Amino acid sequence: MSVHAGVLAGLVQVLGLLRWPFAVPVLAHSGQPQVAEIVFSTLHGYLGTGIGETLGYLFTAAWTVLLLAALPGRPRWFGVLGTGSALTIVAGVFVPLGLPGADLANFAGYIAWSGWALCLAFLPARTTGLPGRSAPPRSWTSTSRATGPTSSASTSPANRSSS
Numbered sequence: 001m002s003v004h005a006g007v008l009a010g011l012v013q014v015l016g017l018l019r020w021p022f023a024v025p026v027l028a029h030s031g032q033p034q035v036a037e038i039v040f041s042t043l044h045g046y047l048g049t050g051i052g053e054t055l056g057y058l059f060t061a062a063w064t065v066l067l068l069a070a071l072p073g074r075p076r077w078f079g080v081l082g083t084g085s086a087l088t089i090v091a092g093v094f095v096p097l098g099l100p101g102a103d104l105a106n107f108a109g110y111i112a113w114s115g116w117a118l119c120l121a122f123l124p125a126r127t128t129g130l131p132g133r134s135a136p137p138r139s140w141t142s143t144s145r146a147t148g149p150t151s152s153a154s155t156s157p158a159n160r161s162s163s
Contacts, residue, residue, distance in 0.1 A: 002066035009059035016052010019043045054093050057106065061086035064113065071123075078119060085113035 023043050027036040064086040068079055088109025094102040 002063055002070055005059050005063040005066055009056055009063050012051050012059060013056040014052075016048050016056065019047045019052075049096055054096070057089050057092040060113070061090045064089075064116070067120075074123065078116070078123060081112060081116045081119070085109045085116050089113060 023040065027040050030036045064082050068074065068082045071078075086109070088105045091099075091102045091109065092106030095106060
């Protein structure tokens with residue numbers, strides 16, 4: 001489900017942004033400034049604010065929360081940062097309604113979310129039990145990690161597998 005939300009978040013944001021390279025050059029060369037302004041205002045309101053921003057905020061926040069729910073054993077700070085940034089991103093839905101502070105909250109949410117996304121890239125490398133990272137061997141200790149497994153007979157792979 002998180003994959004669907006993530007794909008939809010990217011898709012609606014791309015749809016909203018595509019008005020710039022496709023519609024604006026055509027409208028700029030139309031020769032009818034009043035018509036161009038009306039068409040652009042319509043495209044901006046529908047594709048930009050309606051689809052690209054509003055649905056983009058909702059799907060980005062949904063993807064973030066769904067992904068957090070799917071990550072077992074994540075650090076608490078990571079969950080708090082992700083959930084907090086998702087909630088402040090959703091505040092952007094209220095920007096077109098003129099809610100004071102919604103635009104600043106949305107901006108701060110995306111800044112925090114960017115930091116969260118960077119942490120997400122490194123989280124599997126730091127946390128055991130997540131996909132892509134297996135737990136270190138039992139025979140490795142913090143003091144012997146640089147030199148390899150300890151030589152104790154009780155921690156050898158053969159003795160471990162028989163117990």
